[in-house]
Amino acid sequence: MKNMIGLIGHPVAHSKSPVMHNAIFNQMKLPFVYHAFDVKSDELGQAVSGMMALGFKGFNVTIPHKVAVMDYLDEIDEEALVIGAVNTVVSRNGKWVGYNTDGKGFVLSLKTILSKPLQDSNVLIIGAGGAARAIYTSIVKSGVRRIDLANRSIDKAEQLIALNHSHQFSDAFSIDSAADKICEYDIVINATSIGMSPDVEAIPISLHHLKRGTVVSDIIYNPFQTKWLTIAKEKGAIVQNGIGMFVEQGALAFEQWTGLKPDVDLMNEIVTKELGGTKEC
Numbered sequence: 001m002k003n004m005i006g007l008i009g010h011p012v013a014h015s016k017s018p019v020m021h022n023a024i025f026n027q028m029k030l031p032f033v034y035h036a037f038d039v040k041s042d043e044l045g046q047a048v049s050g051m052m053a054l055g056f057k058g059f060n061v062t063i064p065h066k067v068a069v070m071d072y073l074d075e076i077d078e079e080a081l082v083i084g085a086v087n088t089v090v091s092r093n094g095k096w097v098g099y100n101t102d103g104k105g106f107v108l109s110l111k112t113i114l115s116k117p118l119q120d121s122n123v124l125i126i127g128a129g130g131a132a133r134a135i136y137t138s139i140v141k142s143g144v145r146r147i148d149l150a151n152r153s154i155d156k157a158e159q160l161i162a163l164n165h166s167h168q169f170s171d172a173f174s175i176d177s178a179a180d181k182i183c184e185y186d187i188v189i190n191a192t193s194i195g196m197s198p199d200v201e202a203i204p205i206s207l208h209h210l211k212r213g214t215v216v217s218d219i220i221y222n223p224f225q226t227k228w229l230t231i232a233k234e235k236g237a238i239v240q241n242g243i244g245m246f247v248e249q250g251a252l253a254f255e256q257w258t259g260l261k262p263d264v265d266l267m268n269e270i271v272t273k274e275l276g277g278t279k280e281c
């Protein structure tokens with residue numbers, strides 16, 4: 001019998017996780033199968049205990065359950081607690097243990113395009129929502145010279161800095177103030193949903209003052225290359241879309257469930273093909 005892995009969210013029909021994980025389970029001849037389940041908020045508790053009763057090995061959690069699911073878990077990893085959200089759950093000795101692989105996945109993906117260490121870099125993150133929280137927490141943990149946050153609601157950015165006790169190398173700004181000083185950063189990350197399909201003409205922050213050679217990363221992958229990334233590329237930036245983060249967070253979850261490392265390049269190829277993109281971005 002195969003080990004079941006679930007994905008719970010609402011909606012989930014668009015998710016590329018099932019095709020990505022099942023392809024790797026097949027390639028590695030592992031007795032696992034991954035299936036997406038559309039679970040509404042008022043059915044979350046039943047879904048989580050149902051998966052335990054049915055012997056699931058683990059599951060992924062996506063919008064809107066990443067925070068609420070924490071109430072139904074037995075243990076939560078320290079980094080996920082600081083982030084305040086869980087995207088990966090593993091069954092260990094009859095207990096559900098929650099992790100957050102989004103931030104770590106982002107950092108792994110970012111490192112593939114950096115020419116100097118994060119520890120020597122000045123970073124600006126746009127956003128202070130769930131994804132930004134994960135990315136900020138993981139970058140702080142991995143070590144960085146300076147990391148600032150810009151968000152529409154500045155109070156959320158300030159809370160995130162307080163939560164990480166990182167005032168000595170972090171400040172919160174409005175989007176407009178950050179745009180004026182964007183040339184001070186080596187790495188600029190969009191962790192908002194601005195520019196995501198169908199609102200593809202919107203950009204999260206002006207790149208007017210961007211300096212050539214800045215690393216510009218947009219965690220959105222639908223569209224494959226956002227308008228913001230296109231502008232960044234035209235201004236001589238080194239750009240990256242959200243596929244790398246998506247693949248790496250999935251690879252870390254895969255390791256939690258199976259104890260094995262998947263072929264990340266193959267995962268990237270599968271997701272890129274599914275989204276109709278090219279590997280270049």
Ligand code: NAP
Pocket residue numbers: 102126127128129130131132151152153156191192193194196219220221242243245246247249
């Ligand atoms: P979220 O928790 O809802 O946060 C949304 C963020 O966007 C907040 O900072 C919010 O600002 C900002 N925002 C939204 N609409 C805005 C507007 N009209 N003007 C100004 N700011 C606006 O969402 P999330 O879970 O962090 O996800 C954010 C994006 O990341 C989504 O596009 C998602 O698909 C993507 N994502 C990608 C990956 C990946 O693997 N590549 C993983 C996770 C998420 P306020 O705080 O002021 O509301």
